[in-house]
Amino acid sequence: MTSLGARPLLDAVSGPATGLLAVDEAPNPWFDSSYVTENWDSILAYTGEHVRLTVLAVAIGTAIALPLALLARRSRYLAAPVLGLSTVVYTIPSLALFALLVPFTGLSSNTVLIGLVAYSLVILVRNFLAGLQGVPPDVREAARGMGLSGAQTLWRVELPLALPSFMAGLRIATVSTVALTTVGVLVGHGGLGQLITGGFAANFYRAEIVTGAVGCVLLALLADLALTAVERALTPWTRAVRT
């Protein structure tokens, strides 16, 4: 594994401070455009894996979080365990979670995916629940009074009203999932994170590390922008109020 390969080097260098690291002995630029152009294909492949893992994790997370939030809204007795459990999951470090999943799912990207789903789920449930609880009770009652069924109330009244909170949750979940995917390097499926540890293992090649790091941040920014655009398109009424 990449991380393993780095180990003997580390032990050799991380001893007493001699003032000279292997890093400083050869020119090692922070960014190198020739690196990007020459390795464009592998960068694209890692980006593809990164995007795939993120989109799948957030999509599956949403599919699980919505019913959970609807369930948790029904009573405080259901809300307490759901929120409590989500706090515990939130506290478990991703590296530990991935490591605990390895015996079950092995070195496949499923290990990373399950972990990412768990974390996005936690963020999404909280925000979905907050959004649903933010719907004024009299609005719900008025919908019932107009003869809407429970499902109709949910679809036509509550979901649109809770949408800003939903989208806020989706944005937070997506951006942090993009960042978290890098931890998947533990099992070799970290998307752009592979460039980060790959560069580290390749004699601390800074250009590769920086490319991976910048790629992650750009990906997160792009995802955030795209979701903001979706939110604007889905909620035209909030714009009318604001301007």
Next chain:
Amino acid sequence: MNDFERALRYLNDPLNWSRPNGIADLAVEHVTISAVAVLVAMVIALPIGTALGTARRGGGLVVALSNVSRAVPTLALLTLFAVSPIGFGNRATTIALTVFAVPPILTNAYVGFRGVDPELREAARGMGMSRAQVLGRVELPLALPLVTTGIRTAAVQVVATAGLAALVGGGGLGRLINLGFGQQDYGVMIAGAVLVAGLALLTETVLAVLSWAVVPGPHRLPFLQVRTPEEPGGVPEPTASGVPL
């Protein structure tokens, strides 16, 4: 599960705890790095958050900072500091962790102090309190719940992230995970994972109890808090700015 049994056996062996570079040493290293990072971040973030919050300025800056910090992978920052002239080892790890601890503390301190009712501040001034007295006796107690939440979020985050440092040559309990994985010894890896997760949960609990003891007024343990109806829904709580690590 065979690997889990092996993990249990590993954790049950006293020698694995007490030998040099054993669990005890790694745990102390882990906690030391985390504590230093959080304390330095507090020294940096609390005054700035307090100043911005009481002045009710710079909200955009604080929000932008916490958003950007969410997008930067911790692994990337740890690696970047490790290959910078600082060199890897615990110093680079501590600096990277400090950078990550600042946004939650800053955001929560800002929100806490901004949320103090201006009329209370005015009343305190009217009673003849000096500026410092208003800050210490009126604003600080009111902002304290959020300030402690910020510190708790940051601390848990830092303890969790410190484990990642092992992937790029740092110390701490993450080493067991990396070592176990590298040697295909899943027992050691699981033991490391359990230890790191346990330490994070312990940090959360200890700090929650601590903030419960420190915050004046009706005492409520944070983890028992279910969203109460009077809280405005729709807006995610400020702690949501914390990122799972």
